[in-house]
Amino acid sequence: QKHILVSEEQYRNLFERNPSPLWIFRTDNFRFVKVNKAAIKMYGYSESEFLSMRVMDIRPEKEVEKFMHTLKNVSTDLSDQGVWKHKSKKGELIYASIFTSDLNFEGNDCRLVMATNITDSVVKEERIKAQNAALHEIAWLNSHEVRKSLCSVISLIQLTKDSPSELERRQYITMMEQCTGELDEVLIKTNKRVDELKEHDNGVQEPVTL
Numbered sequence: 001q002k003h004i005l006v007s008e009e010q011y012r013n014l015f016e017r018n019p020s021p022l023w024i025f026r027t028d029n030f031r032f033v034k035v036n037k038a039a040i041k042m043y044g045y046s047e048s049e050f051l052s053m054r055v056m057d058i059r060p061e062k063e064v065e066k067f068m069h070t071l072k073n074v075s076t077d078l079s080d081q082g083v084w085k086h087k088s089k090k091g092e093l094i095y096a097s098i099f100t101s102d103l104n105f106e107g108n109d110c111r112l113v114m115a116t117n118i119t120d121s122v123v124k125e126e127r128i129k130a131q132n133a134a135l136h137e138i139a140w141l142n143s144h145e146v147r148k149s150l151c152s153v154i155s156l157i158q159l160t161k162d163s164p165s166e167l168e169r170r171q172y173i174t175m176m177e178q179c180t181g182e183l184d185e186v187l188i189k190t191n192k193r194v195d196e197l198k199e200h201d202n203g204v205q206e207p208v209t210l
Helices: 002-016 037-043 061-073 119-162 166-202
Strands: 022-026 032-035 079-087 093-105 108-117
Antiparallel strands (some): 022 108, 079 093, 093 108
């Protein structure tokens, strides 16, 4: 009997003191029945608040239907459920890598969940993708739009020099003004994208809110 009590205490400590957020929920009504301190810290709910909630309550509304659909195919053994969008009490978006395993807890069919917060990695990856897209746009503007306007201006300059007609020269000058205006717009757009990239690099990362 003493050995059983010691084992139960060890498992309880392993759950409570685990650095990864852990919780157990009933699979019949989806209510939380146990959460550890790491989960309380990551999501911002107190233990009593958690125990009054269902697992759908820590998800954005758009993720609930996907979650309910996936439940039908979840393995009862230890399994990797991939990355899911969760939300904290403050409404901040959390990207969580989820592992689950079914168990019987206090006489009920339940599921143990371990969540790893990978929000920083996901946000950084999305930022890199956005920066690459901006760089591609800048490169395209420089290689196509800038070159197009410059070639037009160079051609019009030569035509202006070679034309014996004052009327034609005025027309060419008007066309050059239009081209330089277009070139100026392209350069302004390019500079704006460069400034946006600098702001991304120098800015402090803010929590993503829903």
